[in-house]
Amino acid sequence: MENNSPxxxxxxxxxxxxxxxxxxxxxxxxxxxxxxxxxxxxxxxxLLFGESNYQLIKLFLNSFFGKFIAIGITxxxxxxxxxxxxxxxxxxxxxxxxKTSNLTGMIVIIFSFILxxxxxxxxxxxx
Amino acid sequence: MVxxxxxxxxxxxxxxxxxxxxxxxxxxKINVYRWDxxxxxxxxxxxxxxDMDNCPSxxxxxxxxxxxxxxxxxxxxxSCAHGVCGSCAMNMDGKNGLACTTSHADxxxxxxxxxxxxxxxxxxxxxxxxxxxxQYESIEPWLxxxxxxxNDEIYQSKKDREKLDGAYECIMCACCSTSCPSYWxxxxxxxxxxxxxxxxxxxxxxxxxxxxxxxxxxxxxxKLYRCHTILNCTNACPxxxxxxxxxxxxxKMLATT
Numbered sequence: 193m194e195n196n197s198p199x200x201x202x203x204x205x206x207x208x209x210x211x212x213x214x215x216x217x218x219x220x221x222x223x224x225x226x227x228x229x230x231x232x233x234x235x236x237x238x239l240l241f242g243e244s245n246y247q248l249i250k251l252f253l254n255s256f257f258g259k260f261i262a263i264g265i266t267x268x269x270x271x272x273x274x275x276x277x278x279x280x281x282x283x284x285x286x287x288x289x290x291k292t293s294n295l296t297g298m299i300v301i302i303f304s305f306i307l308x309x310x311x312x313x314x315x316x317x318x319x
Numbered sequence: 320m321v322x323x324x325x326x327x328x329x330x331x332x333x334x335x336x337x338x339x340x341x342x343x344x345x346x347x348k349i350n351v352y353r354w355d356x357x358x359x360x361x362x363x364x365x366x367x368x369x370d371m372d373n374c375p376s377x378x379x380x381x382x383x384x385x386x387x388x389x390x391x392x393x394x395x396x397x398s399c400a401h402g403v404c405g406s407c408a409m410n411m412d413g414k415n416g417l418a419c420t421t422s423h424a425d426x427x428x429x430x431x432x433x434x435x436x437x438x439x440x441x442x443x444x445x446x447x448x449x450x451x452x453x454q455y456e457s458i459e460p461w462l463x464x465x466x467x468x469x470n471d472e473i474y475q476s477k478k479d480r481e482k483l484d485g486a487y488e489c490i491m492c493a494c495c496s497t498s499c500p501s502y503w504x505x506x507x508x509x510x511x512x513x514x515x516x517x518x519x520x521x522x523x524x525x526x527x528x529x530x531x532x533x534x535x536x537x538x539x540x541x542k543l544y545r546c547h548t549i550l551n552c553t554n555a556c557p558x559x560x561x562x563x564x565x566x567x568x569x570x571k572m573l574a575t576t
Contacts, residue, residue, distance in 0.1 A: 198329035198354055198362050200410075200446055202436035202503050207413030211550040212500070282548050285571055288564035293550050 210297035218275040221268040228265040263312065270307035274300045321504045334363030337389050343370035348429040349381055351393065354440050362440065364431075365390070371423075378411050378430065379418035382444075395444040402557060405492030409444050410436055415494035415555040435497035437506065448493055454510050455491065458518040458537070463529035479525035486520035486565060488558050489513065495552035495562050501545040509545035510537065512552035512562030519565040522572070538573050546570075 238245040252258040278296050281287050287296050313319045325331075334353055339346050346368050354362035367385050374384050379400060386393045395418070396406040402420040409418055410433040412426040423430060438446030464473060496502050496511035510518065515537065522533050537543045543566070552562040 196328065196359070197356070197439040197441065197447065199325055200329075200352070200434040200436055200438050200440050201325060201331060203323060203500065204325065205410060205413055205431065205433050206436055206498065206551070209551075209554055211548070211554075215547055215549040279548065282567060283570070285564070285567050288548075288550070288553060288561055288567060290550075290553055293553075 210294045210301075214275055214278070214297040214300055217271060218279075221272045221275075224265070224268045225272055228268065263308065266311050267304060267308040270311070271300065271304035274304055274307070328361060330361055332361050332363040334365035337365065337367045339368035339370060341370045341373075343372050345371045347371050347381075347423070349385065350429055350431045351382075351385070351444070352433045353393070353443050355392075356442055366429075374423075376422050376424065377419055378421045378423050378426075378432070379407050381423055381430065382418060382432070393444075394442045403490065405490035408435055408492040408494045408497075408557075410434065410497075415498045417492060417494070417557040420557055435493055437497060437503040446493075446497070450506060451493055451496055451511065451513065454514045455517065458510070458514055458521070458533070459529075460517050460521060462521075462524070463527055465528050473526045475525050482523045482525070483520060485560055486516055486523070489516055489520070489560060490558060491517075492557065494555045494557055495560075498551040498555040500549055500551065501547060505541060505545050508541035510542050512546070512566065515543065515546070515569065516560065516562040516565045519569050522569065534569070534573060534576070537569060543569060543573075 235249055238249060253262060278300055287293055349367045349369050350364050351367065352362060353365050367389055369381055369384060374380055379397060382395055398404040398406040400419045402417050405417065407418040408415065411418065411421055412431055415435060432444065434440055434444045434446045438448065441447055491513060493513055496513040499512055501509055502511040518533065518537050521527055522530055546566045548563055550563050556562065
């Protein structure tokens with residue numbers, strides 16, 4: 193009888209809030225960043241094999257999909273950096289109150305987008 | 320291991336619908352998780368229409384009303400009804416809490432009531448907490464004082480006593496531990512917020528002489544460091560305690576000593 197006991201619903205019913213959302217996104221962006229760094233290493237490796245490869249990468253990065261990837265990676269790095277700063281502060285023992293953690297979580301989310309836009313504008317030499 | 324989907328025997332089915340018989344105009348739908356160990360069927364969610372005009376303010380009152388007036392087969396734990404014993408911990412509206420201190424007026428729409436998450440269900444809203452109690456026992460939650468004069472009073476300064484504030488109030492209702500995704504995936508090894516808060520409570524007790532051993536005991540990749548500061552625990556605690564901060568303090572103590 194005991195072995196037949198069902199497992200009560202968990203992630204299916206549990207409500208999300210700011211810090212759980214930031215936590216899971218940090219994990220996902222972490223994985224994306226590892227893939228992104230691998231990708232960037234491949235780009236550099238290709239460059240060693242001549243100029244035609246450079247043209248190919250340039251073509252790719254200027255396509256819609258390439259731009260999406262580049263901006264996506266920028267956001268993913270921005271989020272990771274900000275979230276890790278939040279984690280460092282938490283490791284010092286601060287920011288565990290519900291209000292503070294919600295606030296710092298919101299800051300991470302909002303500023304990850306702002307940072308992405310800033311990096312984009314800087315990269316395009318608009319500012 | 321991370322297992323997002325529920326096992327086959329745990330998939331929740333649509334259950335019975337209990338229509339209101341009082342003719343009241345102030346009706347609320349209450350969806351309650353049900354599982355009967357003798358039926359051999361999958362769990363289901365029953366819906367009850369409850370007359371809110373004649374119902375006191377807390378979710379536990381709603382459950383009592385259902386049990387007394389609509390369906391006496393409903394099972395759930397309860398005892399003090401004043402937020403002290405921790406028996407009626409359950410998942411209401413997607414958040415863990417005590418049914419006796421959660422107002423149904425604070426919940427929008429239909430009220431969804433489930434057992435505490437990721438536990439083996441014994442019946443309806445009753446989850447199996449044996450694993451958690453075993454872990455609690457493993458941290459040896461009692462005073463260890465090896466000094467010779469066992470009969471003497473052990474003095475504690477006001478300042479040292481204050482360190483226990485926010486830790487000793489825990490009623491072991493398991494709201495925090497069962498809200499923690501890390502505890503869902505690694506509940507067999509990771510101690511979880513409730514037990515770690517108690518571990519912290521004994522580590523910082525100035526009267527306890529086993530501090531070093533206690534610290535070493537929890538200093539384990541899986542027992543302690545599975546805490547990834549998701550903060551579901553602190554958000555769930557019905558007593559307003561902060562297990563996440565206590566865990567961070569333990570980590571800090573280990574890093575600095």
